[in-house]
Amino acid sequence: MKLKTILLSTGIAATAGAVFAAGHETMADEMTVVSWGGAYQNSQQKAYTEPYVEMNPDVSVTWDESSAEAVAKLRAMNEAGNITWDLVDVVASDAIRLCDEGLAMEVDHDELLAEAPDGTPASEDFGDLIVSDCFIPQIVYSTTVGYRNDAEGWTGEPDTICALWDQENFPGQRSLERRPIGNLEWALLCDGVAKEDIYDVLETEEGQDRAFAKLDELKDNTIWWTAGADTPQLLADGEVVMGSTYNGRLFSLIAEQDQPVSMLWDAQVFDLDGWIIPAGLSDEKLARVKDFLNFATDTQRLADQSKYISYGPARQSSAPLVSTHAELGIEMAPHMPTDPANSENTFLYNYEWWADYRDDLDAKFQAWLSQ
Amino acid sequence: MTSATDPDAYTGATPDNAIRDADRAEKGPVLAADGTPLKASLARSLRVQKLRALGLIAPLLIFILVTFIAPIADMLFRSVENQIVSETLPRTVQELERWDGESVPDEETFRALAADLMIATELKNHTRLGSRLNYETTGISSLFRQTGRDMDEVGEVYLDQFVELDEAWEEPETWMTLMASDDWLTARDQWATDKEEAEAAQDAATTAEEAIALEFTTPEPDFQLNQISQEALPRTASIYRQFAQVIQSEDEDSPSEEEPWAIVYQALYEDLTAGRGEGYDGDIAGLLTEAREAVGSFEEVPVREFFLEEVDEDWADPEVWGTIEAFSSPYTAGYFLASADFQLTPQGIERQPEDQQIYGLLFQRTMFMSLTIMFSCIVLGYPIAFLLSNLPVRTSNLLLILVLLPFWTSLLVRTSAWKVLLQQQGVINDILVWIGLVADNNRLELINNQTGTIIAMTHILLPFMILPLYSVMKTIPPYYVRAAKSLGATPFTAFRRVYFPQSVPGIGAGCILVFILAIGYYITPELVGGTTGTFISNRIAYHISSSLNWGLAAALGSILLALVLVLYYLYDRIVGIDNVSLG
Numbered sequence: 038m039k040l041k042t043i044l045l046s047t048g049i050a051a052t053a054g055a056v057f058a059a060g061h062e063t064m065a066d067e068m069t070v071v072s073w074g075g076a077y078q079n080s081q082q083k084a085y086t087e088p089y090v091e092m093n094p095d096v097s098v099t100w101d102e103s104s105a106e107a108v109a110k111l112r113a114m115n116e117a118g119n120i121t122w123d124l125v126d127v128v129a130s131d132a133i134r135l136c137d138e139g140l141a142m143e144v145d146h147d148e149l150l151a152e153a154p155d156g157t158p159a160s161e162d163f164g165d166l167i168v169s170d171c172f173i174p175q176i177v178y179s180t181t182v183g184y185r186n187d188a189e190g191w192t193g194e195p196d197t198i199c200a201l202w203d204q205e206n207f208p209g210q211r212s213l214e215r216r217p218i219g220n221l222e223w224a225l226l227c228d229g230v231a232k233e234d235i236y237d238v239l240e241t242e243e244g245q246d247r248a249f250a251k252l253d254e255l256k257d258n259t260i261w262w263t264a265g266a267d268t269p270q271l272l273a274d275g276e277v278v279m280g281s282t283y284n285g286r287l288f289s290l291i292a293e294q295d296q297p298v299s300m301l302w303d304a305q306v307f308d309l310d311g312w313i314i315p316a317g318l319s320d321e322k323l324a325r326v327k328d329f330l331n332f333a334t335d336t337q338r339l340a341d342q343s344k345y346i347s348y349g350p351a352r353q354s355s356a357p358l359v360s361t362h363a364e365l366g367i368e369m370a371p372h373m374p375t376d377p378a379n380s381e382n383t384f385l386y387n388y389e390w391w392a393d394y395r396d397d398l399d400a401k402f403q404a405w406l407s408q
Numbered sequence: 409m410t411s412a413t414d415p416d417a418y419t420g421a422t423p424d425n426a427i428r429d430a431d432r433a434e435k436g437p438v439l440a441a442d443g444t445p446l447k448a449s450l451a452r453s454l455r456v457q458k459l460r461a462l463g464l465i466a467p468l469l470i471f472i473l474v475t476f477i478a479p480i481a482d483m484l485f486r487s488v489e490n491q492i493v494s495e496t497l498p499r500t501v502q503e504l505e506r507w508d509g510e511s512v513p514d515e516e517t518f519r520a521l522a523a524d525l526m527i528a529t530e531l532k533n534h535t536r537l538g539s540r541l542n543y544e545t546t547g548i549s550s551l552f553r554q555t556g557r558d559m560d561e562v563g564e565v566y567l568d569q570f571v572e573l574d575e576a577w578e579e580p581e582t583w584m585t586l587m588a589s590d591d592w593l594t595a596r597d598q599w600a601t602d603k604e605e606a607e608a609a610q611d612a613a614t615t616a617e618e619a620i621a622l623e624f625t626t627p628e629p630d631f632q633l634n635q636i637s638q639e640a641l642p643r644t645a646s647i648y649r650q651f652a653q654v655i656q657s658e659d660e661d662s663p664s665e666e667e668p669w670a671i672v673y674q675a676l677y678e679d680l681t682a683g684r685g686e687g688y689d690g691d692i693a694g695l696l697t698e699a700r701e702a703v704g705s706f707e708e709v710p711v712r713e714f715f716l717e718e719v720d721e722d723w724a725d726p727e728v729w730g731t732i733e734a735f736s737s738p739y740t741a742g743y744f745l746a747s748a749d750f751q752l753t754p755q756g757i758e759r760q761p762e763d764q765q766i767y768g769l770l771f772q773r774t775m776f777m778s779l780t781i782m783f784s785c786i787v788l789g790y791p792i793a794f795l796l797s798n799l800p801v802r803t804s805n806l807l808l809i810l811v812l813l814p815f816w817t818s819l820l821v822r823t824s825a826w827k828v829l830l831q832q833q834g835v836i837n838d839i840l841v842w843i844g845l846v847a848d849n850n851r852l853e854l855i856n857n858q859t860g861t862i863i864a865m866t867h868i869l870l871p872f873m874i875l876p877l878y879s880v881m882k883t884i885p886p887y888y889v890r891a892a893k894s895l896g897a898t899p900f901t902a903f904r905r906v907y908f909p910q911s912v913p914g915i916g917a918g919c920i921l922v923f924i925l926a927i928g929y930y931i932t933p934e935l936v937g938g939t940t941g942t943f944i945s946n947r948i949a950y951h952i953s954s955s956l957n958w959g960l961a962a963a964l965g966s967i968l969l970a971l972v973l974v975l976y977y978l979y980d981r982i983v984g985i986d987n988v989s990l991g
Contacts, residue, residue: 109953134956137535137553210832215939249763260856261939275833389550392539396955397546397764403947404766406939407773 064325065123066095072126074102076289080345081126083363085333092332096325107131111140111315120315123326126175129168129309130218133388136171141313143170149327151335153354162336162352166309168388173334174311174351176342179374179383180219181305183268183287186297188278198304199227201279202254212268212280215261217402218391219281219306222384224251226304236390245398249405261406272298288347288372292365302379306386309351349375484969487962490740493732496537497524501736504729509754512724518712519678522562523647526671529556530654543957544742544751545731551722558719563674565709570673573702576695577673584664585691586641587648592632596664599628628662640688643675674711677703730754743963767964770944775971777862777943778926784866785873785922786915793877793914797884808878815871823935826864830855830936856938864936869925873918880914916988920979924972944968 070086072078078100086098101122103110108131114120127135135141146167150159160167166174184195184207192206200207201223213220225235225244228251238244260277262268268282269290287300312334314326332338339350340358347369350356359370370376374383438446462469494501499520507513528534538552570577584593606624613619631652638645651672652663659666679685680703688696715723722728734754735742742752749765750757759765792811796804814822829835837851846852854860884907892902930945937943944964951961979985 106953108956112956112958134539137539137549138956139532139536263934274831276831389553392553393542393547393550396543396957399950399955400764400766404764404769407766407769 063321064328065319065321066325067097067099068123068322068325068329069099069101069121070124070126071101071103071107071122073104076346077285077348078102080342080348083345084338084342085329088338089329089332108134108138108140111135112138114315115140115317120317122315123318123322124329125313125315126310127313129172129174129311130388130391132172132311132313133169133392135313136169137392140316141171142316142318144173144314146173149173149330151331153336153352155354157354159334162354164353166311166351168309171313172309172311173313173330174309175334175339176310176348177307177351177375178310178348179284179305179307180214180281181284181287181374182279182281182301182303183272183290183298184279184301185272185275186299191278194299195279195301196303198223198301200301202227202251204258207279209278210258210260210271210276211255212260212262212271212277212282213255214281215263215406217398218386218395220252221245221248221398221402222306222386223304224248226384227251232304232384236387239394240390245401249401252405272296284372284374285347292347292362292367292372303382304384305374305379306384307374307380308386310348311351343369343373347372349373483958484962484966486959487743487966488739488741489959490735490742491738492533492537492540493735494738496528496533497521497732497736500524500732504733504736507729507733509730509733510726512712512716512726513729515710515712518710518715518723519674521715522559522711523643523671523675525552525555526559526562526669527647527650527654529559530658530669539956541731541735543746543955543960544735545727547722548728548731551720551728555715555719555723560670561718562711562714563670563672563677565707566677567670567673569702569706570676570699573699574695576692577699578667580664580666580668582692582695583648583668583672586696587633587637587645587652588664589632589634592629595629596662599626602626627660628656631656631663634690636688636690640685641676641679642684643679644672647675648672677706727754743959744967746960747963747967767944767947770942770947771967771971773858773940773942774927774944774968777858777865777941778923780862781865781869781926782919782923784862785870785918788866789870789873789877789918790911790915793874793881796874796878797881798886811871811874814867819868819931820935822868823864823932826860826867826936827855830860830863855936856941858937858941860936860938861933861941861943864932865926865929868932869922872921872925876917876921877911877914880917881911884910912983913988916979916983920976920988923975927968927972 070081072081082100090096090098104126107125107127111120111122111125114122125141132141136143146160146163147158150163150173152158153162163174166177168174182195182198182201184200188207188209190208195203195207201211201213221239222235225238225248226232228247230238230244239248260267260271260280262271262280262282265283265286268277268280269286271277271280273290273294273296284300284305287298290296291298291300312330314323314330318326334352336352336354337358339352340355340360342348343350343355343359344361344363350359356375359373361367362369371378374380440446440449442449497520500517503517503520504513507517525534528537534552534556535549538549541552542549567577576582603624603626606622610619610622610624613622631649633645633649637648648668651668655661655663655666676699680700685696685700730753734752740752745752745757746760747767749760749768751760792807796807796811798804799807827834831837832851832853832855834855836854837846840846841848841851854863888906888910889902892906893899897905927943928945929943930949933941933943934946934949937946945968948961948964948968951957951964976985
């Protein structure tokens with residue numbers, strides 16, 4: 038790469054050297070990809086790396102299941118001056134953090150990523166989902182609520198997110214995530230704040246107090262979870278009758294494990310997951326990662342991933358290509374957070390706002406929990 | 409103090425007491441066989457011995473220093489380190505010394521800020537600084553990110569006017585003449601010649617390998633300013649030098665081929681309107697004189713106005729400026745204050761708002777729960793260790809394996825097993841309901857609270873109590889108790905007066921182990937502690953891996969370490985560390 042640019046810049050591109058160089062744009066044969074493990078990483082292996090390795094038999098891919106600690110580990114690697122990861126799967130808020138810290142590489146989406154089949158440039162195909170210059174979106178997921186169908190003493194079925202607060206009609210334990218994001222928004226929404234005003238209200242001291250006051254109503258009968266697997270387990274054990282978790286986890290609980298649980302599609306918090314390239318990769322490694330990314334985020338590959346897990350592809354052009362589950366054979370589209378029927382009343386979570394308020398509100402939230 | 413370890417109590421000549429004896433000798437120095445004073449000769453041989461001993465432990469010592477002490481010291485050092493503000497905003501920090509702390513700072517401060525932020529943006533440091541300051545004042549993160557996007561517009565209005573005045577101002581060559589030192593220009597020409605030669609050789613190469621081997625990789629020599637411009641146009645020179653550095657290091661380009669950033673024209677305007685630049689007598693003095701005469705009639709856009717009106721009105725907020733000023737020193741007590749629920753504000757040290765005070769509570773809770781766990785380990789572990797040490801070896805070995813078995817099981821498995829046992833629909837509650845001890849609609853809450861953490865951690869840490877107790881009890885001769893009984897003691901008195909005092913070193917060792925392990929425990933409280941059963945270590949983990957506030961994590965960690973050391977010291981004073989036996 039370097040050789041090529043130097044030659045080009047000095048204006049003697051058409052010489053023998055440049056010909057050699059162009060033919061020898063070396064790519065590393067090894068690639069370390071970091072992801073979340075479990076069913077999600079499995080879907081990435083099936084949809085992205087296995088076909089890629091088939092095309093490039095020389096390449097070996099190593100997986101590291103460290104996405105949950107990716108931000109801290111990347112910072113440590115950067116300080117030690119030894120980046121051992123080539124491609125990292127993170128949620129959008131972490132991508133923004135990594136980009137702010139200068140730990141992730143800024144990319145030109147149109148140059149790096151493939152166009153849609155109809156020629157739409159990548160930046161338009163991904164649209165608003167490119168929430169940071171470093172972030173290459175992959176899937177859309179939702180944090181939503183699941184509930185047991187056989188709960189005792191219930192009148193009717195929950196049809197809004199505010200059923201969480203309705204102990205009269207839906208008595209029983211709840212489970213919610215042990216962090217402010219999502220919970221505060223739901224609290225305000227159920228306290229009568231219009232969806233578009235939520236962040237304006239939450240910005241004020243009174244608004245925050247109001248949200249916490251609303252959460253006070255839930256506090257005594259709520260288990261606060263930290264791992265995505267907690268709520269499905271709690272629901273399956275009957276420990277809670279209603280709880281929030283990621284829609285993919287609920288899908289596998291309902292469709293794959295056949296538990297008497299249903300999913301609520303109301304005010305589910307939309308979130309994104311995608312790739313970042315760590316800053317400071319060597320030229321060979323970078324060339325390989327770019328080549329892989331171009332393949333792994335094209336329209337077909339993103340649609341393929343949804344055969345294995347119920348997360349929506351981040352490209353608009355992938356949506357029509359979503360087909361059936363690879364093993365169960367059921368249509369996947371109705372289980373996607375991106376499906377029109379499911380996304381009627383979604384809640385878009387404001388990344389920039391949370392980047393500012395996260396530290397303060399988290400301290401408040403933890404203090405509130407400990408009281 | 410004459411114990412068995414006192415060197416003077418040791419009979420026979422050791423180097424130590426021989427030196428002392430030599431000291432005490434009143435009649436002149438005692439001489440060794442070779443005529444040198446005995447004291448010196450002994451000291452020499454002692455030194456050799458000590459060096460040899462040090463040499464023997466050196467590999468381990470170095471290993472521990474490098475892999476253990478140094479990283480911990482480095483991590484703890486972050487709790488006070490705060491260079492990022494003064495390094496990223498050097499000009500602003502200096503200007504802020506004049507600020508009154510209340511009003512919106514003046515034009516000069518904003519000019520300094522614009523220059524600092526332009527460079528920070530190019531180096532992509534501004535967002536890092538933003539997230540640092542956001543720990544202190546909410547909103548700075550996005551303010552800096554937002555401001556970074558608009559930075560290349562500062563000075564654009566002057567760029568246009570300078571170029572309109574004379575197109576030469578657009579030429580990199582003009583700036584080279586104005587700014588670069590002669591030495592650098594010569595060095596750069598030499599470098600360009602070398603490069604051309606190398607490329608010609610490369611073109612002549614016949615194979616790709618040869619071409620790659622001949623690749624010219626030497627970077628352009630680092631840019632240097634000339635003396636005249638530094639004196640005549642200090643601001644322009646300072647920012648131009650940084651521009652050249654960024655172009656060379658970040659873009660791997662040459663300042664001789666790049667038009668300067670708009671902010672450089674801003675600086676030139678500032679220099680010229682301030683009446684500087686008269687002393688310049690270099691090659692383009694004419695161009696500069698023309699510009700100096702023209703700037704008076706330039707259309708003026710104050711940087712302050714640009715920031716407040718175009719970029720973000722938050723720049724009018726004294727709190728933002730106050731935060732920058734309060735954290736401008738290279739070392740800060742801010743993180744330690746935050747760990748004690750205080751905050752450093754422009755007005756001084758203040759208590760955190762009540763709804764954000766968590767660390768005091770968490771420290772108290774960590775201490776309380778660790779002590780509770782330690783005591784429950786003594787209560788449960790003492791009888792087991794007693795039983796183990798009094799059974800025949802065969803049986804006791806079997807039982808010992810049972811004690812150790814959970815020790816060899818994964819921590820996560822054990823913790824998850826407790827979840828299954830303790831939850832409301834779990835095994836223990838089911839049994840209690842079945843035998844009718846608790847009502848079905850009133851099941852016990854045994855998990856996701858302090859009870860859960862105490863139960864699970866007592867189980868996990870129990871072996872650390874049993875093993876030292878067992879090894880101490882093993883050495884207590886059974887006939888002491890028998891003798892006590894034969895002298896008329898009741899079994900209880902014999903235990904209390906004879907057996908128990910001898911087992912205290914084991915309790916001491918067990919307590920230290922269990923307490924120190926408990927105080928830093930993280931994963932079990934996280935999984936079974938719910939909201940009321942979490943420790944300070946859970947917050948440390950959150951700040952390390954999630955909020956990236958490593959400074960605060962380091963401060964919390966330092967406090968935790970200090971607490972353990974203080975308790976250790978107290979333990980030593982009260983019980984005596986010599987009374988601890990690990991076996």
